[in-house]
Amino acid sequence: MTYCVGILVREGLVMIADTRTNAGLDNIATYRKLHVFEKAGKASMGIATAGNLAVTQSALTLVGEGMKNPETGALEILTDMPNMFAAAKFVGRAVREARGELGETIEQEDPGAFHVSLLLGGQVAGGRLRLFMIYAAGNFIEATPDTPYLQIGEHKYGKPILDRSVTEMTTLDEALKIGLISMDSTIRSNLSVGLPIDLLTIRRNTARIELNYRIDAAEPYFHDLRERWSSALRAAHKAIPSPPYKSHVVEAAK
Amino acid sequence: MTYCVGILVREGLVMIADTRTNAGLDNIATYRKLHVFEKAGKASMGIATAGNLAVTQSALTLVGEGMKNPETGALEILTDMPNMFAAAKFVGRAVREARGELGETIEQEDPGAFHVSLLLGGQVAGGRLRLFMIYAAGNFIEATPDTPYLQIGEHKYGKPILDRSVTEMTTLDEALKIGLISMDSTIRSNLSVGLPIDLLTIRRNTARIELNYRIDAAEPYFHDLRERWSSALRAAHKAIPSPPYKSHVVEAAK
Numbered sequence: 001m002t003y004c005v006g007i008l009v010r011e012g013l014v015m016i017a018d019t020r021t022n023a024g025l026d027n028i029a030t031y032r033k034l035h036v037f038e039k040a041g042k043a044s045m046g047i048a049t050a051g052n053l054a055v056t057q058s059a060l061t062l063v064g065e066g067m068k069n070p071e072t073g074a075l076e077i078l079t080d081m082p083n084m085f086a087a088a089k090f091v092g093r094a095v096r097e098a099r100g101e102l103g104e105t106i107e108q109e110d111p112g113a114f115h116v117s118l119l120l121g122g123q124v125a126g127g128r129l130r131l132f133m134i135y136a137a138g139n140f141i142e143a144t145p146d147t148p149y150l151q152i153g154e155h156k157y158g159k160p161i162l163d164r165s166v167t168e169m170t171t172l173d174e175a176l177k178i179g180l181i182s183m184d185s186t187i188r189s190n191l192s193v194g195l196p197i198d199l200l201t202i203r204r205n206t207a208r209i210e211l212n213y214r215i216d217a218a219e220p221y222f223h224d225l226r227e228r229w230s231s232a233l234r235a236a237h238k239a240i241p242s243p244p245y246k247s248h249v250v251e252a253a254k
Numbered sequence: 255m256t257y258c259v260g261i262l263v264r265e266g267l268v269m270i271a272d273t274r275t276n277a278g279l280d281n282i283a284t285y286r287k288l289h290v291f292e293k294a295g296k297a298s299m300g301i302a303t304a305g306n307l308a309v310t311q312s313a314l315t316l317v318g319e320g321m322k323n324p325e326t327g328a329l330e331i332l333t334d335m336p337n338m339f340a341a342a343k344f345v346g347r348a349v350r351e352a353r354g355e356l357g358e359t360i361e362q363e364d365p366g367a368f369h370v371s372l373l374l375g376g377q378v379a380g381g382r383l384r385l386f387m388i389y390a391a392g393n394f395i396e397a398t399p400d401t402p403y404l405q406i407g408e409h410k411y412g413k414p415i416l417d418r419s420v421t422e423m424t425t426l427d428e429a430l431k432i433g434l435i436s437m438d439s440t441i442r443s444n445l446s447v448g449l450p451i452d453l454l455t456i457r458r459n460t461a462r463i464e465l466n467y468r469i470d471a472a473e474p475y476f477h478d479l480r481e482r483w484s485s486a487l488r489a490a491h492k493a494i495p496s497p498p499y500k501s502h503v504v505e506a507a508k
Contacts, residue, residue: 156410160439164487173496181491185414199499213499221498228494233418236486237435242427244475245453245467 002153045122058098092138158182255446256407299376346392412436
């Protein structure tokens with residue numbers, strides 16, 4: 001499985017992805033799922049992928065090496081797109097092509113085998129910083145101030161902390177920290193999500209990747225964050241008073 | 255959907271269940287999912303149910319009103335069972351009968367429509383306090399000191415706090431508190447799980463229900479627990495230092 005989260009706040013964008021892939025529980029490998037596409041001063045984007053690795057790798061190749069524009073016939077790559085909406089459609093087209101290339105036969109044998117979902121975040125100079133979730137059919141939704149985060153893959157374990165803590169006004173540093181806590185919760189509860197973790201940040205209206213970083217198991221800040229979060233949670237539930245309930249309905253009914 | 259959790263610690267057993275059922279998002283109702291079976295001084299048990307309501311209600315009727323013993327022909331109810339292992343098998347048989355009564359036709363039309371899972375916890379005098387999860391086929395697993403909790407229904411949102419905080423040595427009061435935090439996390443992140451919440455506790459070797467209580471929306475302790483937990487989480491992530499990452503790989507490569 002996989003866990004990737006994108007958080008879009010006033011200050012900028014955070015994207016975080018784990019690197020564990022598995023075909024069954026006994027076939028585990030490490031693959032980068034967070035990919036950076038940048039054209040200096042023009043466009044900065046990240047794509048995080050979940051689902052069938054054959055499809056997502058093919059789609060990433062298509063967006064990075066180019067697909068022919070159906071109208072002009074010219075070869076275009078992701079960072080040639082004039083805005084993020086066009087970029088999302090471009091990624092959607094790449095997903096459809098990748099699924100098509102891999103044939104419908106397998107999908108008929110094993111429905112859902114080619115299921116994928118992607119996060120696309122970034123900014124094209126002159127446009128808005130945006131964050132999209134792109135589905136296997138190529139359709140997509142967008143993060144908004146009401147719901148400033150999007151998740152793909154094994155999303156449930158890491159959702160409570162996002163629901164409680166992330167708003168549009170969260171700072172970029174806080175959003176990164178909360179995203180890492182969300183990732184930590186997922187890693188602790190699900191074997192199929194694992195270190196190392198890749199992350200990127202884009203500060204709004206800078207049109208460049210601010211941070212493109214890999215956290216491995218020995219990384220001291222993330223190790224410290226996990227320890228602090230665990231002990232804070234222990235302290236938090238210890239600080240809550242004990243339940244006052246003393247009624248015993250069966251006895252009370254006597 | 256549903257969320258129920260059972261926690262078995264050295265001191266005793268906690269079972270907690272929400273009460274929301276839904277057939278689609280636009281057909282929501284409140285049903286008790288935590289049921290108490292007690293024979294004074296002999297046996298104290300709780301059953302929590304998830305999944306198809308027709309099946310779980312039928313199964314509960316069968317265990318409460320009795321099924322014929324296949325060997326002796328005598329009518330037996332759950333609290334007649336000589337030990338918890340026999341009780342788990344009895345509940346499993348009731349689930350199979352309930353599914354059978356409701357026909358295989360619907361299951362063929364809509365596979366999984368009759369899916370259910372149950373938690374059974376309790377103690378028969380002279381035996382051990384035990385906690386089981388019973389599957390739709392009537393087979394079951396048991397909580398152990400290594401994994402002292404079992405969940406049914408929408409279990410992922412509430413799992414991280416259990417993974418971090420519950421051990422066999424957790425006190426009964428703490429286990430109840432952590433179970434309520436786990437329930438709160440689930441309610442916040444999933445619309446299909448909702449108040450009121452039912453809970454029961456059984457203290458080991460007392461062979462009686464210590465607490466059988468319903469928490470509704472206006473209940474002050476649970477309201478306070480939710481507030482305290484939220485603000486403790488906010489304080490916890492604020493207290494973690496900001497990420498130190500400043501590297502920008504793309505620039506560094508220039």
